[in-house]
Amino acid sequence: xxxxxxxxxxxxxxxxxxxxxxxxxxxxxxxxxxxxxxxxxxxxxxxxxxxxxxxxxxxxxxxxxxxxxxxxxxxxxxxxxxxxxxxxxxxxxxxxxxxxxxxxxxxxxxxxxxxxxxxxxxxxxxxxxxxxxxxxxxxxxxxxxxxxxxxxxxxxxxxxxxxxxxxxxxxxxxxxxxxxxxxxxxxxxxxxxxxxxxxxxxxxxxxxxxxxxxxxxxxxxxxxxxxxxxxxxxxxxxxxxxxxxxxxxxxxxxxxxxxxxxxxxxxxxxxxxxxxxxxxxxxxxxxxxxxxxxxxxxxxxxxxxxxxxxxxxxxxxxxxxxxxxxxxxxxxxxxxxxxxxx
Amino acid sequence: xxxxxxxxxxxxxxxxxxxxxxxxxxxxxxxxxxxxxxxxxxxxxxxxxxxxxxxxxxxxxxxxxxxxxxxxxxxxxxxxxxxxxxxxxxxxxxxxxxxxxxxxxxxxxxxxxxxxxxxxxxxxxxxxxxxxxxxxxxxxxxxxxxxxxxxxxxxxxxxxxxxxxxxxxxxxxxxxxxxxxxxxxxxxxxxxxxxxxxxxxxxxxxxxxxxxxxxxxxxxxxxxxxxxxxxxxxxxxxxxxxxxxxxxxxxxxxxxxxxxxxxxxxxxxxxxxxxxxxxxxxxxxxxxxxxxxxxxxxxxxxxxxxxxxxxxxxxxxxxxxxxxxxxxxxxxx
Ligand SMILES: Nc1ncnc2c1ncn2[C@@H]1O[C@H](COP(=O)(O)OP(=O)(O)OP(=O)(O)O)[C@@H](O)[C@H]1O
Ligand code: SF4
Ligand SMILES: [Mg+2]
Numbered sequence: 001x002x003x004x005x006x007x008x009x010x011x012x013x014x015x016x017x018x019x020x021x022x023x024x025x026x027x028x029x030x031x032x033x034x035x036x037x038x039x040x041x042x043x044x045x046x047x048x049x050x051x052x053x054x055x056x057x058x059x060x061x062x063x064x065x066x067x068x069x070x071x072x073x074x075x076x077x078x079x080x081x082x083x084x085x086x087x088x089x090x091x092x093x094x095x096x097x098x099x100x101x102x103x104x105x106x107x108x109x110x111x112x113x114x115x116x117x118x119x120x121x122x123x124x125x126x127x128x129x130x131x132x133x134x135x136x137x138x139x140x141x142x143x144x145x146x147x148x149x150x151x152x153x154x155x156x157x158x159x160x161x162x163x164x165x166x167x168x169x170x171x172x173x174x175x176x177x178x179x180x181x182x183x184x185x186x187x188x189x190x191x192x193x194x195x196x197x198x199x200x201x202x203x204x205x206x207x208x209x210x211x212x213x214x215x216x217x218x219x220x221x222x223x224x225x226x227x228x229x230x231x232x233x234x235x236x237x238x239x240x241x242x243x244x245x246x247x248x249x250x251x252x253x254x255x256x257x258x259x260x261x262x263x264x265x266x267x268x269x270x271x272x273x274x275x276x277x278x279x280x281x282x283x284x285x286x287x288x289x290x291x292x293x294x295x296x297x298x299x300x301x302x303x304x305x306x307x308x309x310x311x312x313x314x315x316x317x318x319x320x321x322x323x324x325x326x327x328x329x330x331x332x333x334x335x336x337x338x339x340x341x342x
Numbered sequence: 343x344x345x346x347x348x349x350x351x352x353x354x355x356x357x358x359x360x361x362x363x364x365x366x367x368x369x370x371x372x373x374x375x376x377x378x379x380x381x382x383x384x385x386x387x388x389x390x391x392x393x394x395x396x397x398x399x400x401x402x403x404x405x406x407x408x409x410x411x412x413x414x415x416x417x418x419x420x421x422x423x424x425x426x427x428x429x430x431x432x433x434x435x436x437x438x439x440x441x442x443x444x445x446x447x448x449x450x451x452x453x454x455x456x457x458x459x460x461x462x463x464x465x466x467x468x469x470x471x472x473x474x475x476x477x478x479x480x481x482x483x484x485x486x487x488x489x490x491x492x493x494x495x496x497x498x499x500x501x502x503x504x505x506x507x508x509x510x511x512x513x514x515x516x517x518x519x520x521x522x523x524x525x526x527x528x529x530x531x532x533x534x535x536x537x538x539x540x541x542x543x544x545x546x547x548x549x550x551x552x553x554x555x556x557x558x559x560x561x562x563x564x565x566x567x568x569x570x571x572x573x574x575x576x577x578x579x580x581x582x583x584x585x586x587x588x589x590x591x592x593x594x595x596x597x598x599x600x601x602x603x604x605x606x607x608x609x610x611x612x613x614x615x616x617x618x619x620x621x622x623x624x625x626x627x628x629x630x631x632x633x634x635x636x637x638x639x640x641x642x643x644x645x646x647x648x649x650x651x652x653x654x655x656x657x658x659x660x661x662x663x664x665x666x667x668x669x670x671x672x673x674x675x
Contacts, residue, residue: 231404234444235448236450237400237402238402238515239462241440242435242462242518244461245431256452257450257451332499
């Protein structure tokens with residue numbers, strides 16, 4: 001009941017944010033130089049065609065009216081045509097989004113497990129060689145951009161060692177699994193096609209890890225410092241002093257409070273991964289939405305830009321809600337405050 | 343007079359905190375012992391190292407920065423500082439347990455009272471106990487410290503409770519393991535005076551009932567006077583005087599103790615020392631010889647050079663001060 005109230009409040013909040021976001025997107029797409037009707041009709045179309053089109057697209061109406069039309073279409077899944085692909089932007093997004101989402105999902109899992117794991121190891125061996133090693137690696141992880149990792153993994157795992165495939169989501173010739181979620185590994189499992197699952201998994205490891213590296217390093221640093229801080233707290237000393245085994249103190253009573261800062265940042269990192277994936281998608285020839293978005297920007301494909309921003313905005317909002325829920329789960333102080341209606 | 347091995351014996355304990363810019367030489371040869379059934383007080387102004395000493399006993403000092411550089415701590419004759427983790431875990435809780443100074447800091451904010459209390463109980467009952475039994479024991483522990491509605495309390499988080507309740511819960515946790523020796527670090531100091539009184543009375547009754555040995559840490563001579571058999575006075579990481587409680591109040595030997603007595607109005611339970619001239623020395627560069635010499639009205643030449651050993655005024659009355667050195671020949675004040 002506490003949680004339900006929390007979700008409702010966050011949902012209302014999100015709708016407001018989304019509306020705001022849509023207005024910004026709309027205004028930007030109308031303020032930018034260039035006549036959408038002319039763009040849609042093509043450079044060589046006669047003027048009267050463009051005029052007709054302008055009327056059809058409600059471009060002669062005042063801006064607020066245009067916004068309402070635009071919003072109505074957007075809600076119905078009509079984001080307009082992409083100049084580049086000449087298809088409905090919504091259709092493009094539907095096709096490309098799952099690829100990037102799957103990538104980000106695996107990257108997110110790696111961030112959580114490797115980041116927190118390394119941080120915990122580091123904290124437990126504080127100031128000894130293992131800790132120092134992790135810290136040096138973290139600095140490297142933080143300062144190295146993901147495309148460098150991508151190229152490195154491609155060269156090392158893909159070519160030199162030959163362990164992992166280099167390009168795309170699946171080996172060429174392999175039939176993608178029937179589309180259920182659009183995530184190849186998930187769909188393959190759902191339809192029981194183990195060899196496809198295995199192939200897709202091998203394809204996703206390198207790009208996901210490349211995307212995750214920076215955040216893994218960041219999580220490790222945050223987790224380490226949170227655990228090291230909390231290790232000196234009296235509530236840890238008190239349990240130890242009363243004979244609670246070291247293992248329980250560490251894995252339960254130290255870990256949970258130390259995860260709070262990590263979780264908050266993890267969620268945002270996950271969302272950011274989706275928009276920052278374009279170079280990695282380019283390098284691994286990954287048919288994702290991030291690459292599509294950058295292409296759209298380079299070619300001033302306004303409808304596509306608006307669509308991508310909208311979708312990524314939604315991802316950010318949802319990630320935020322999930323983060324808030326996770327933090328509320330971990331930290332009763334926040335949960336109790338929310339329940340009291342604050 | 344031959345007495346049996348003390349329950350706890352701290353001998354010449356030295357401890358430092360490594361910090362940026364050097365090492366804080368906090369404990370400089372601390373001695374203390376507690377016999378079975380004894381209630382011992384430990385008094386000294388803030389920062390003199392009372393908590394550090396007791397955390398060292400249970401080996402729960404944050405390391406780093408803390409570092410024990412010498413001395414020994416024996417529990418029933420066994421060296422705690424050299425104990426393997428298994429034996430140490432046996433001593434913690436069942437042998438010695440501790441009520442920490444600040445109940446708010448001593449309770450984990452993201453776990454319920456029950457989760458913490460039950461973790462303590464479970465570690466002592468091991469696999470023998472099932473959930474129901476542990477829960478029942480937890481309820482009983484809370485009832486013992488006179489907390490109403492224990493069922494609801496077990497599911498509450500520390501933030502939902504008042505300071506007095508948190509203090510009682512910390513007491514309940516420390517007693518739930520049925521310790522032979524209880525260390526109580528300034529219980530109730532964080533609370534207002536009436537509640538502090540209730541808490542102290544409760545604690546007193548509980549340890550009387552079980553005949554638990556106690557080390558009671560306090561700022562306040564008044565509290566120690568009512569509740570203990572013997573008192574240690576600590577100054578800047580050294581033990582300056584120890585005596586039976588009555589004797590300490592009637593014949594304080596150490597100049598520092600004497601000043602404490604003058605500063606604290608005899609009957610009130612008020613805090614220590616706003617009136618003692620000077621301040622606690624800097625642990626990065628502590629005074630040579632007797633650490634009290636910069637503030638001592640009787641300081642002599644030797645006090646600056648040498649650390650005073652403990653001189654016996656009586657069988658049971660020790661003072662670490664050269665005024666009581668027969669070789670110095672000067673009369674005690
Ligand atoms: N973790 C730490 N790092 C550095 N210095 C510390 C640490 N803990 C304690 N100290 C220092 O050690 C000295 C003794 O501290 P301690 O807490 O033992 O004193 P105390 O007698 O219990 O004081 P109080 O009456 O205020 O509780 C203080 O000067 C304090 O600053
Ligand atoms: S040893 Fe010297 S300085 Fe220290 S208390 Fe005694 S007289 Fe004062
Ligand atoms: Mg203290």
